[in-house]
Amino acid sequence: MSSPSIDGTTPQSSDAASPAWADLSTVPTGLRSRILAAGVDRLFRRAARKLDVRVEYPDGTVIGSGKGSDILPRMIIRRPEAYVRRLGTHGLIGFGEAYMAGDWTSPDPAAVLTVFATKMANLVPRSLQRFRGTFVTRPPASERGSEENTRSNISRHYDLSNDLFELFLDETMTYSSALFTEPRSPAQQPARSSILVADHPNPPARWEQLAGAQQSKIDRLLDAAGVRRGTRLLEIGTGWGELCIRAAERGAIVRSVTLSSEQQELARRRVAAAGFADTVQIDLLDYRAVEGEYDAIVSVEMIEAVGHKYWQTYFEKIDSLLAPGGQVSLQAITMPHDRMLKTRNTYTWVQKYIFPGGFLPSAEAIESITARKTTMRVRERLSMGSHYAETLRLWQERFGSRRADALELGFDETFCRMWQFYLAYSEAGFRAGYIDVQQLVLDRGDILAKDILGRDTV
Template identity: 55%
Template sequence: MTIEQERVSANHWPGLDVVPSGPRSQVSARIAKRLFRAAISRLDVTVMADGEVFGKGGPTMVITRPEEFYLRIGRHQLIGFGEAYLTGAWDAEDLGGFLQVLAAEMQNLVPPRLQKLRGLVVKRPPRTQKSSTKNSRSNIAHHYDLSNDLFRLFLDPTLSYSSALFEGEPLEATAADLEAAQGRKIERLLDEAGVGEGTRVLEIGSGWGELCIRAARRGATITSLTLSVEQKALADQRIAEAGFSDRCSVEIRDYRDVTGTYDAIVSVEMIEAVGWQFWRTYFETIDRVLAPGGKVAIQAITMPHDRMLATRNTYTWINKYIFPGGFLPSVQVIDEITRDHTTLQMSPAYSMGQHYARTLTLWDQAFLAHAQEVLALGFDETFLRMWHFYLEYSRAGFAAGYIDVNQLTFTRD
């Protein structure tokens, strides 16, 4: 077994086999049970537990170990909710459909009077996950260095790990449409950034090289930054196979350390890993290296401004298991930062939320279809449940409109 496979073996889930116990846990579990049942009773879902059925009817959740379920959410709130799924304390055949109903009512699940106590209950992100220069590489490696072979199993041939842009109604798109839709997304960004013959391009966040290849086809030269060793290795290989090694340079480099001057700067769903403490640094860096008359085009997952302000110091299930240090900005805060601290001016946002919901559905279908191959790579059953939950949890957020994804273009006077 390789080192990367050991990272996601059964030994990678410290504490998950420990159910909270003790008097404090029992009290919090009773409170959690009352709050959970009160919230569910107002929603269009069906929850089955201890022979009881509650909810107004809709996607079904089955709580197989109620005591464990309430102990986990009582002590660890939404992290505990996700961990209870990982251990099998609850399940749902239509996981995304069930989570979508919850996501649509996320702001109202807890009574307003109790939301004021939120800061006393929820956990704060660990300092070791703050996306500083010191921590960023390990944060990125936690996710993107899992295994290139894993990502190949559920992504399309472009290896684009971001929202596609479908032609027509997203909900009608099939797996056969995904590759063209990913290309359409990238081409739109390159158009927005004005990438063409002779353009000097900076890409912040390499992915596996598809944007580099497409920019090079236009006659541009590209410097692409990543902190993932695995991504760089495969991106270099794909770029060489496409015949563009002379035009594309993929570097292991933090965005804060970038030098040079660029006519166009593009970044696809990388700002989510920057951390709210460094958004200003991120855009000031872009402003510093953008040539006069240059343009910037980024694709960013966003959340409503009020929810962003309320949750920016919250440690989430996604932070713990999927993206350490990650946090979603709002379109408003991006506009405010660029107006107040840079010479950049943001054009109206191009929203693609429902396209992401469909993208995630197609990814999850492909992931589940290749479950045996995932296990053969050295990943365990807990990882299968975790990744399925992550993809469906994310899809639910987009489908419900709780989160969105936007292409944002910036210019100068």
């Protein structure tokens, strides 16, 4: 079976029939698949006619609101029947799998996906949306964020290979949103929390700016948590050690926990090379097993891996570890609350192929859980979704330019298409505002624990 290259232009051999990609090797068949495919084909073509995208078919058909324009994002349907059968049978999982299999391609998949993400709520007619629950797949129990499953979930992504991540990350090895500019001050202070919006990176960020922007993001989180000389800092979710290093440079005593053996190994080496092996401890440990008391707790884009059934456990654990007067700073990818409620029991392409067990919270869910179940309150929120879009654009460009290196490492063409789709899909979500990323600051303030949990301590 042949398929286009990663840029969607040059056909070449495919490895989708490999055992590693069993769900891609066979296009859905049977009467049900044929009926669903016919319906999806009509819905897709009708929706595409209203979108600012150019959908091209092998027979020369072109669909889109500006179908004669060459400047619109191009979506090239190379195998129409396979495309609609996957989409009809497996929904949005099938949409991503169709890209992985080469059924559709694009020279700029992020641009195409941004168009779809912007109109996501209206792509399916309202009269059919009530049947959504009949067709969506539920997440498998084996991927829930329990202590039994979490190590495996994390390993499937973060233990792929440190060399793979080095292909597209900057020298700080930071795998989360950068912050390219300082946030502007809020026009007014809301009653419950200060809500800020980071200025949009303009002009577009350059690769040379990324490392500094990652360090700026880390420094803001450390500042928000009050990290200074002598601070006992807990980091939940190590990454590859950059936050540990920058905290240690301030004179903090750092403990960091991760469930990725690959991350632990490289983070320890980077910490030692920076001269902080005596003040930074990196443990292979589930957050639920952490003990002790810490003046500051920082967690960067880790809550997404917790799973909504365990958010209460996560925040209760942080609350139990936080010393009197301590502060918490989180960076979290979020989605609107109503969308979160509708999708929390849906199995997605990202969960199946990229982050098993993951699910994005809403800012409202975080505020509600912490208010009801802990002594902590959200005091400040910084929205910086446009910065993640820029971060992902740079990662995607870098990965695309080093595709040959990924193949040399042993990753095949299907993996490269999957990884490109993941980065493009994520960038599109932030560009469209479908998802956001926020830094949140929590503390206890003057709230008494006894008023919330019946305790006599602050």
